[in-house]
Amino acid sequence: MTQRPRASLGRVLDDLGATLLELVAGDPDRPDDIGGVVIHDPLDDPVLPQHALVLGVGLHDPEAIIQVLHDLGRQNAAGLVLRSPVAAGIAAAATESGVAVLALTRGATWDQLGILLRSVLDVGVAESETLGGMPSGDLFALANATAALLDAPVTIEDRSSRVLAFSGRQDEADTARVETVLGRQVPERYSRLLSERGVFRELYRTDQPVYVAPMPATGPEVAIPRVAVAVRAGDEVLGSIWVAVHEPLSSERSEALRDAAKVVALHMLRIRADADVERRLRADLVSTALNGGAGAREALDRLGLADRALVVLALAAPKDGLTAERQRLADAFAMHLGAVFPRSAAALVGDVAYGLVSVDSEERASRVAQDFLDRVGSRSGAIIGVATAARLPQARASADRALRVLRTSRSAQRVARLADVQVEALLLELRDLVEARGEQLTGPIARLLAYDQVHNAKLVETLRAWLDAFGDVTAAAAAVYVHPNTFRYRLRRLAEIGNLDLADPEARFAAMLQLRVLATDTVSDDSLDEPC
Structure with a gap:
């Protein structure tokens, strides 16, 4: 253990x-x-x-x-x-x-x-447990040991060229290596060039070290070559080891690099297994805490969050994304929260990654959430709902409600507190109630929709634009691309056909609510029978 x-x-x-x-x-x-x-x-x-x-x-x-x-x-x-x-x-x-x-x-x-x-x-190490003579899971120690064997600075990378660990003496390498270590990722321009040269293809189809010619250098500094070897577990490539060298390795050092790759594979497999166990345990604890009940207190104790004011952040990615991508995003989310908040916990529960942070302000939690989304970029399609409440189950429900608004919204907003989108959340819930009852449009909106279906008069579109523009005919006419006089004529027609008093605030509110909540593609049979 x-x-x-x-x-x-x-x-x-x-x-x-x-x-x-x-x-x-x-x-x-x-x-x-x-x-x-x-x-x-x-x-x-x-x-x-x-x-x-x-x-x-x-x-x-x-x-x-x-x-x-x-x-x-x-x-x-x-x-x-x-x-x-x-x-x-x-x-x-x-x-x-x-x-x-x-x-x-x-x-x-x-x-x-x-x-x-x-x-x-956070390296998972047990004092009495070693693999290949090295503390289990300690890739930094492995990188330093490999560097000592080869007398050159070393990085250990995954399949996506993310740096998992690196040795000392990186200052002896070139600018590209320093940039890689600082960013914990091989810069895209170098990764693309390696792909174009066929380096990755050659690296992943052999178990022998591959000599890589120097990358183009920037400025006066001279780039130096690399020797790389794939880290394998059977037929699966787990990652690679990269050594910054000034000349090709001797046969003895090449053999030492191959042996090091076998030991690194054991440790990477162990880290993966430990990570899976930790994820499941953390997910169970976070889920138990969010659900409340008898085990919630113990779960919060184990997470180190008991007796603290907590804010819940609900992170969702597009539902059509791969499970592995959601897990990577959840791991990045957990790391980001942990770096900002000394007391936090995050885990993927179902399709949503929930974060629990000990902070007394929803505003600050929202800023941290927005900062995370800015870092991962818009390509992820991720959104985050933020909420707090006296009890965690209520806070989770509120964060989920904010998240649902973001999923259905056409705006570019990616982070929302329930307090900011409460009206939209209530409308969505009212729509659920209407759909559950099977209710259809009736009254003035139904009559207008029936007329449009027969005559294509666009009266419902006209009414919607007028309501959205708060009665400003000029702005509403521009929104539907018609002349204001034409728009005024349509307004008179829809008031007449729908028997709708546009001067009555209650009638306007009822029409707006129906347009927001009820589907405008079906009407009741009674409405179709009414005279047009």
């Missing part, structure tokens, strides 16, 4: 140093395990987990940094990450407070750092 490991500050620097982080002051060898990663908020004073690593986003003023260091020292934080370069005088304050100061290299984003820290801190 695996357990959630902890990593020391030294481990973080070993895995991310040189490429991302530099130790400015403090003891990297202190034995304390990092208890969590938290983003500094100057407007809030959150309770930090034990030995927290704090990301000082937006911290530049030396006096403010010194004050933050003293505050973090009182809370026994492990370290504070600042944007490089770090001002002079900070090292003395760090020593006095007992909080290490790390510098984030220029060009790297806080989001990249947050994702990489989660990769380092």
Whole structure:
């Protein structure tokens, strides 16, 4: 059985140093395990987990940094990450407070750092369990071991060229490799070029290392070649190992790379199995918490969310999408929420990924949701409903109602709180009630529709445009592309034929409600018999 490991500050620097982080002051060898990663908020004073690593986003003023260091020292934080370069005088304050100061290299984003820290801190390792002599599932350790064998920097990537782990010494490679590590993804221009050269095709059809000529370099720097080998489990290709080299590998090192690929395959399979188990467990806990009942309290306890004000976020992708795509989107959603909120949980339940976040504001949760959708792009087609309530089942129902409005809406809105779309949600529910009863149009709207079906007079379209324009004939006529005089004539005709008093607010409201709620393609038999 695996357990959630902890990593020391030294481990973080070993895995991310040189490429991302530099130790400015403090003891990297202190034995304390990092208890969590938290983003500094100057407007809030959150309770930090034990030995927290704090990301000082937006911290530049030396006096403010010194004050933050003293505050973090009182809370026994492990370290504070600042944007490089770090001002002079900070090292003395760090020593006095007992909080290490790390510098984030220029060009790297806080989001990249947050994702990489989660990769380092969330590796599933059990002390007594090893595969191939390495801690089970620790791809970073494998990458470093492989780099030591080959005397060259290494990355381990999946089938989509996403970087799963990387070794140290990446600064010895070229710009393309540094860009790949920072983005945790091979840049699209390089991936496309590799495909055009047939590199992936050759890589995936052989178990031998493949020599890859240098990619085109940008600027004065010279690109260096790669040697890659596929990571396989039987006939399935799980990913690949990429080594930045200056010359082809010797036969001994090629054999060592092949052996390393076999060990990496074992670990990747184990990670996949552990991830599947964790997903199912997390999904069960989230589902139980959302449903309420006797087991909800225990589920929230296990998720670390008991006795907290929670906001529910419901994420949905197009229903025609693949299950694997929905799962990847849900995993990205869970990672995003975890990077922003120290207390959160997310899982795919059915076709919807639900996120539970400990935050006292729907507005902030909505901003985080919009930020996530902006990052994944519009191609995903994802939408998010946001809601909160005294009880989680009510909050889930409200988030689902907001989500349904987004699914049926023609607008470009992708995030909605129920409070923002309550009227639309009520109309949809009223439409459900009407459909369940099998009710059809009656009264003035039915008479107008029957007349249109016979004469194609477009009276229903005219009435809808007039109501939508709040009686503005000029705007309504422009909306249906007719002359205002023609529109006025149609208004008089529809009032006469439908026996509809357009000056009566109750009649206008009834007509608007019928047009919104009832299908306008069928009418009752009685309406068809009425004189036109």
